[in-house]
Amino acid sequence: MGEQLHRYVLPKVPELDLSDVQAIKVYGSPSLALLLNAKPLDTKLFNWRRPEFIRLGSFLHCVTSPGRDYTWHYAKLIATAGLIRGEQRPVLLTQPKRYEMDWFIDRWLPHSLPDADVVVFGYVQQLFGREAEGVPWNHCHGFGWKHIDVAGASVLLLGCEFSYWGDLAGSLTAAILRREITSWVLYVGKLGSLDPSLAPNQWLATGQSSVVDGVPFTWRGRLQYVRPTGRMLRDICHVTMPSVIDETREWAVEASQSCQVVDPEIGQMGRAAVKAGASFDYLHLVTDNLVKDFDQGLYDERSKHVASQRKSLLLEAEQMIRRGIIQTC
Template identity: 90%
Template sequence: MGEQLHRYVLPKVPELDLRDVQAIKVYGSPSLALLLNAKPLDSKLFNWRRPEFIRLGGFLHCVASPGRDYTWHYAKLIATAGLIRGQQRPVVLTQPRRYEVERFIDRWLPLSLPDADLVILGYVQHLFRQEAESVPWTHCHGFGWKRIEVAGATVLLLGCEFSYWGDLSGSLTAAILRRGITSWVMYVGKLGALDPSLAPNQWLATGQSSVVDGVPFGWQGRLQYVRPTGRTLRDICHVTMPSVIDETREWAVEASQSSQVVDPEIGHMGRAAVKAGASFDYLHLVTDNLVKDFGQGLYDERLKRVASQRKSLVMEAEQMIRRSIVQTC
């Protein structure tokens, strides 16, 4: 993000009095009660819980959702904010173990979720408003859902109050498939471009492969069989990274030689689907460009013109999903 980095980082890390703080400890907690709403809701039903900062003795504790990537991401955010503000303190990261991540998801994912032909995660509050308007959200601590009918198939729109960043998304996908709720998961979200020709908020991207920890692999999806809309890019080369802060200029130059887009979740979700023998698709809005400055990015998501452009892309995403249901269900 270059010179705009502070606009992304600082709103996520509160400015606190650190004069007597020896170090900042970052770790995960299995309790949703410790994940608070750090910003106005603005009718935002999902993804509003954020890590809590608690001062105890000579330490500042950052308590986050117990994801290995999410705690890593927040440790990087805190360290970066300290550099920007001139308030550097040692950041001590304790990453959760894999079983703790899985246990957290299993604890909070409701047992009462209904079966569906397709489960959609991510941008669910904005999808299929015509079909979903008369169906109320069912809420359970941490999640909310609607089961609607789209093109003759049952679709479960599953929203989450906390951020299932990185490997948490893989554990969520695995739990959904393990419980037999569906055999097809789709993630509609946003990602960054490594291709200088892809302007933010103008394109949708989808594919069936990613690189995680330097290892490429693929999965089976259904969008590959669908005629794309005019602004949908298929067979995109994707790379999964644990934190936006890891996406440095040097990294982006090297990664752009083999990848076109990047985000923290897709690879983990695809890998969970492969293990379960299920279908997985992503259909993401390209919302940022890491190698060329278009004057738009993650730092200005609330601007009206950005919201308008994304609304148009969401409508195209709905077209693609309908086509995939008609052709594959």
């Protein structure tokens, strides 16, 4: 993000009095009650819980949802905010164990979820307005869902109040598939481009491969058999990174030699699907460009212009999902 980095980082890390703070401790908690209500509920049903900052003695505690990638991401955010504000403190990171991540998801994911031909994560509030209209959201702590009919197939729209960033998305995918709710998971989200020709908020991307921890792998999807929309990028090379702050200029130059897009979740979800023998697809809005400045990016996501462009892309994503359902269900 270059000179715009502060616009992304600083709103995520509150400006607190650190004059007598010895260090900042970052760790995950299994309690949703410790996650901050950072979004007005009348405008956003999902993804509104945020890490809480708590002062205890000479330490400032940052409590997040218990994902290894998410705790790493927030430790990097805090360290970067300290550099920008000129008030650096040691950042002490305690990452959760894998079993703690899985336990957290199993604890909060409702056991009453119905079976479906496809489970859709991500931008679920914005999809299938015609079919979902009049169908109320079922709510519990952490999640909400709708069970609707689309072109004769059952679709479970699954929303989440907290951020299932990075490998926590893999745990969520694994839990859904382990419970045999579906054999097809589809994630509608956003990612960054490593291709200088791709302007933000103009393209959708999908594929069946990613590079995670330096290891490339592929999974079985269904959208590769579906006729694409006009602004669809297909069969592209994706790389999974745990934090936006890890995506430095030097890294982007090297990664762009072999990959076109990047985000924290796709490879983790695809790997979980491979392990379960299920189908996985992503259908993502290309929302920023890491190698060329288009004056749009993660730092201005709430502008009216960006919102209008994304609404148009989500309509195309919905059209693509319909085609996939009709053709493969």
